[in-house]
Amino acid sequence: MSTSRVDRPLGRGRGIPEATVARLPLYHRSLMGFADRGVATVSSEELAAAAGVNSAKLRKDLSHLGSYGTRGVGYDVDYLVYQVARELGLTQDWPVVIVGVGNLGHALANYGGFTSRGFRIAALVDSDPARTGELVNGLAVQSLGRLEEIIDEADVSIAVVATPASAAQEVCDRLVAAGVTSILNFAPVPLQVPSGVDVRKVDLASELQILAFHELRKQMSSLAALPQLAAHPARPGHPAHPALAPRSEATG
Amino acid sequence: MSTSRVDRPLGRGRGIPEATVARLPLYHRSLMGFADRGVATVSSEELAAAAGVNSAKLRKDLSHLGSYGTRGVGYDVDYLVYQVARELGLTQDWPVVIVGVGNLGHALANYGGFTSRGFRIAALVDSDPARTGELVNGLAVQSLGRLEEIIDEADVSIAVVATPASAAQEVCDRLVAAGVTSILNFAPVPLQVPSGVDVRKVDLASELQILAFHELRKQMSSLAALPQLAAHPARPGHPAHPALAPRSEATG
DNA sequence: AAGTGTGAATTGATTCACAGCC
DNA sequence: GGCTGTGAATCAATTCACACTT
Numbered sequence: 001m002s003t004s005r006v007d008r009p010l011g012r013g014r015g016i017p018e019a020t021v022a023r024l025p026l027y028h029r030s031l032m033g034f035a036d037r038g039v040a041t042v043s044s045e046e047l048a049a050a051a052g053v054n055s056a057k058l059r060k061d062l063s064h065l066g067s068y069g070t071r072g073v074g075y076d077v078d079y080l081v082y083q084v085a086r087e088l089g090l091t092q093d094w095p096v097v098i099v100g101v102g103n104l105g106h107a108l109a110n111y112g113g114f115t116s117r118g119f120r121i122a123a124l125v126d127s128d129p130a131r132t133g134e135l136v137n138g139l140a141v142q143s144l145g146r147l148e149e150i151i152d153e154a155d156v157s158i159a160v161v162a163t164p165a166s167a168a169q170e171v172c173d174r175l176v177a178a179g180v181t182s183i184l185n186f187a188p189v190p191l192q193v194p195s196g197v198d199v200r201k202v203d204l205a206s207e208l209q210i211l212a213f214h215e216l217r218k219q220m221s222s223l224a225a226l227p228q229l230a231a232h233p234a235r236p237g238h239p240a241h242p243a244l245a246p247r248s249e250a251t252g
Numbered sequence: 253m254s255t256s257r258v259d260r261p262l263g264r265g266r267g268i269p270e271a272t273v274a275r276l277p278l279y280h281r282s283l284m285g286f287a288d289r290g291v292a293t294v295s296s297e298e299l300a301a302a303a304g305v306n307s308a309k310l311r312k313d314l315s316h317l318g319s320y321g322t323r324g325v326g327y328d329v330d331y332l333v334y335q336v337a338r339e340l341g342l343t344q345d346w347p348v349v350i351v352g353v354g355n356l357g358h359a360l361a362n363y364g365g366f367t368s369r370g371f372r373i374a375a376l377v378d379s380d381p382a383r384t385g386e387l388v389n390g391l392a393v394q395s396l397g398r399l400e401e402i403i404d405e406a407d408v409s410i411a412v413v414a415t416p417a418s419a420a421q422e423v424c425d426r427l428v429a430a431g432v433t434s435i436l437n438f439a440p441v442p443l444q445v446p447s448g449v450d451v452r453k454v455d456l457a458s459e460l461q462i463l464a465f466h467e468l469r470k471q472m473s474s475l476a477a478l479p480q481l482a483a484h485p486a487r488p489g490h491p492a493h494p495a496l497a498p499r500s501e502a503t504g
Numbered sequence: 505a506a507g508t509g510t511g512a513a514t515t516g517a518t519t520c521a522c523a524g525c526c
Numbered sequence: 527g528g529c530t531g532t533g534a535a536t537c538a539a540t541t542c543a544c545a546c547t548t
Contacts, residue, residue, distance in 0.1 A: 052442025
């Protein structure tokens with residue numbers, strides 16, 4: 001979710017819905033798979049299956065880019081790969097700075113998926129002097145003090161924040177001040193940014209919690225199937241409740 | 253996004269919208285922050301600001317859980333923490349298995365955010381015999397062969413897939429067959445699961461690509477501001493395309 | 505006076521279903 | 527005959543605005 005937005009309509013028939021944008025990388029990846037296997041043409045049905053969406057959605061999504069298919073035939077794989085890649089800005093090479101070289105930063109620096117898809121790690125930066133100079137995936141970790149210099153020299157506009165929560169906002173402020181306008185945030189805090197800067201967050205703990213929410217319902221509903229039902233098990237260790245309990249339902 | 257869904261309405265006023273569920277962890281975290289700082293009561297405005305959403309949305313979200321606030325006053329922090337935690341299933345301890353102990357699996361195993369929030373890493377599993385026995389965050393990596401045993405013994409229902417793309421579906425099938433019903437997938441492939449199993453995916457490369465998409469528009473629109481404008485870069489009606497980036501499907 | 509809770513309005517995303525083209 | 531592209535219909539999420547409570 002972009003915390004801050006870019007530009008609203010951006011005019012000329014080119015207003016691609018955010019939900020569609022979020023799926024383009026998926027389509028691109030699936031298309032590359034077909035291309036690697038030498039497939040020349042795919043139908044919306046086939047491509048949709050590979051990407052894990054339904055075909056109506058896929059067709060609607062692609063229709064926002066233009067009419068790149070052939071009725072009765074399908075899509076030319078190479079042509080569509082190119083169009084999607086162009087739309088995503090993958091035809092150019094984006095230098096990315098990763099700030100925070102802890103466990104996660106390490107993993108990201110070593111992650112092949114980034115570098116193989118139009119992104120190049122321009123620098124790794126960490127505040128811990130003990131870490132500067134350390135080689136990670138062939139790149140030396142640099143001091144946080146050099147952040148602005150690095151961004152300027154490498155003309156970086158996309159950064160990854162993989163610092164602890166406590167440092168994230170300050171790092172973010174410096175990134176933005178230095179000219180970064182897109183941030184991928186792994187720190188579990190909502191970053192405040194001025195308008196014109198995009199932030200996307202990856203919140204690992206939240207993802208598990210969302211799964212746990214559904215898991216709980218599944219387990220409750222399978223228990224509810226037993227005759228012995230819905231016992232409200234007295235909650236031990238209540239936090240001190242204020243006055244509550246009144247189901248203040250009703251009204252309208 | 254749940255690839256497969258659980259149960260639709262689940263009856264009695266308890267059908268919490270998916271978008272709301274996805275924000276509950278955020279609220280929970282923000283509330284914990286207030287609690288830690290000794291704040292007793294928060295308004296929707298304050299809590300919303302801390303969570304990075306607007307207050308109308310927050311109030312609507314909370315209204316799906318029940319009427320836990322006090323008009324004219326706000327929300328009791330401890331009470332609301334408890335209610336949100338209960339809704340999320342955080343009052344219990346969820347054993348989690350991580351499959352794939354590469355860079356990412358390592359990072360996840362060491363990531364404090366999981367263990368500190370109701371999740372316990374029950375086991376680390378990897379297919380590489382060279383890695384079994386290795387200690388990661390105090391836990392010995394186990395052989396993939398033991399997967400079913402582990403899941404059964406520890407009564408695991410939530411698993412994390414951090415394998416290369418090529419292994420993900422097979423691992424997923426085994427997880428599901430062994431009784432896992434919630435999967436957090438880091439591999440860049442859409443997992444096929446039977447209905448009743450939830451999958452959420454974290455797609456690192458896609459996140460960067462989505463940022464790049466918006467970044468490209470920003471850069472184009474700032475160029476468009478120059479007198480020399482909107483050069484329509486001759487769109488040939490035919491597949492005149494460079495085959496793009498060679499490699500694909502990198503691993504984690 | 506302050507601030508929640510919620511109907512109503514709006515905006516956005518998905519799905520349907522079929523006309524049009526190959 | 528097969529399959530895309532897209533209006534229309536549906537469904538979901540967000541925002542508005544205010545009645546109601548303390």
